[in-house]
Amino acid sequence: MAEPQPAAIQEGAAEPHAPTGSAEDRKAAAALSSLDAPTQDDDAAGKKNVDSKALGEAMKGLSVKEHAGDEKKKVVKIEASDVSLLASELEIPKQKATDLLRASDGNVLQAISSFITP
Numbered sequence: 615m616a617e618p619q620p621a622a623i624q625e626g627a628a629e630p631h632a633p634t635g636s637a638e639d640r641k642a643a644a645a646l647s648s649l650d651a652p653t654q655d656d657d658a659a660g661k662k663n664v665d666s667k668a669l670g671e672a673m674k675g676l677s678v679k680e681h682a683g684d685e686k687k688k689v690v691k692i693e694a695s696d697v698s699l700l701a702s703e704l705e706i707p708k709q710k711a712t713d714l715l716r717a718s719d720g721n722v723l724q725a726i727s728s729f730i731t732p
Contacts, residue, residue, distance in 0.1 A: 690716050
């Protein structure tokens, strides 16, 4: 049979950590322990303190671009041999070589010149 525990001990409560060496470590430990501590706001979990004026200004600053139908990506046939040629000669990753070829409509010479010229 289990023995009764003293009133000061709560089930599931962790033992306090040993004091740390530096002040910075103590501050970090205090911040971490305060995360689990119950606060007065726990009763009103749905309510948050929000500055509505600042929130409104922040929302006005946001802009969302709508993708228009006129900016469609071109479908360009890319040869695997062209990708490996660019990757080996320009010493770039194959993804970058593929992007260069797409930008130049699959033309290897144009892709090389666009990579070399600033």
